[in-house]
Amino acid sequence: MKLGVLFSGGKDSAFACHKAMEKEEVACLISVLPSNPDSYLFHTPNISLTTLQAEAAGLPLVAVGSEGVEEAEVADLSRAISRGVEEHGIEGVVTGAIHSVYQATRIQRVCHSLDLWCFNPLWQRDEEEYLDEVVSSGFRFLISGISAAPFGEAWLGKEVDPGTLDTLKAMARRHRMNPAGEGGEYETFVLDAPFFRKRIDVLRASGEYHEHHGTYRIEDARLVAK
């Protein structure tokens, strides 16, 4: 079955892509690029770099712009998926939803209206076990956005290795926060994945931070051999 992966460039959509590739053919990545940084449905920091990540993975990218307005985002998503059907013959989509009924419901409705399959291979995972599997599977990712009280500025741009992951999990338990950050507590950017043919090297980046909210903006990056 030819599938398109809804791809934000963060760990969840990248890991969902990895899982889908184990069972089916991933024909393209699909990204919705919201101009509104507070998008309800889509991941925003460094979203334009999905082009570089798709190149690293050797997969075509379908990218569609969105104003990031709450329910209009669903129409933008439908438009993006329809392009995946037209340009790459996809029969279904894959998402990185874990516990978000809000996200899953909207994507399921779009797929149903377009008569497409919808797969959520991370659905209902225990977040801590899931994070362990992401890191132990060879994914490399950094924190590209923060939006919750426990996070200080030092987290921006920090790469999540096994040590950082232990700190993150402990912090999530202490503050009763979702350790996977699915509620937008933090965002990630994937530098390398098992299905990447090349890895991403960040050359220049800058951080913006104010009272536990911040963004790590990658201004220049390149692909390098693995």
Added chain:
Amino acid sequence: MILVVDLSYRPGSLSLDEFVAPVERIVQKEGHPTRIRHYTNLSRQDIASADGAILCGTAMKDFGYLEGMEKFAWLLSFPCPVLGICAGMQVLVRAYGGDVHRKTGIGMAEQQVVAPDPLLAGREGFPAYELHCLSVVPPPSFMILATSVSGAQIIRQKDRPVYGVMFHPEVRNEWLIRRFLSLCRPRKGQSDELM
């Protein structure tokens, strides 16, 4: 042992992680050993050694299980509790002589309990996650226990603990699966070693 049956489009499919693994984790967390089997690969030993069976849901476009109803004949003589979730409920209904029809439900929906049952004790209504494009017409041997705007949501065979649930209890309603498991008792004189 609780038999967790995968109804998806092929053994080991991408749906396994989404519809079967979450149910298996809840069952294991309750201390029950589990055995996952695809409905096309069930052996007599799998069935004979199970203390209960859960038939899991599938992706919305996946209806292949309804074309292989002969694979579910074992349900009619299975002596232990059964919980059919979504596609599993449709299979139960078809196996016992009821029918399915087009009716879609996607997302959280309020459930109304309409008949008392130990599975639902203390619950009059609750929200649940629906993901289906077929609904059921239960056979006469079943009663409707709960409904939502998209039709019968929980049914039960009148004289046995054979339940069908159209919504997905593994999402935000794990209590229902835990209560079902409390109805599953080890079968006398049965164990894997004796089979």
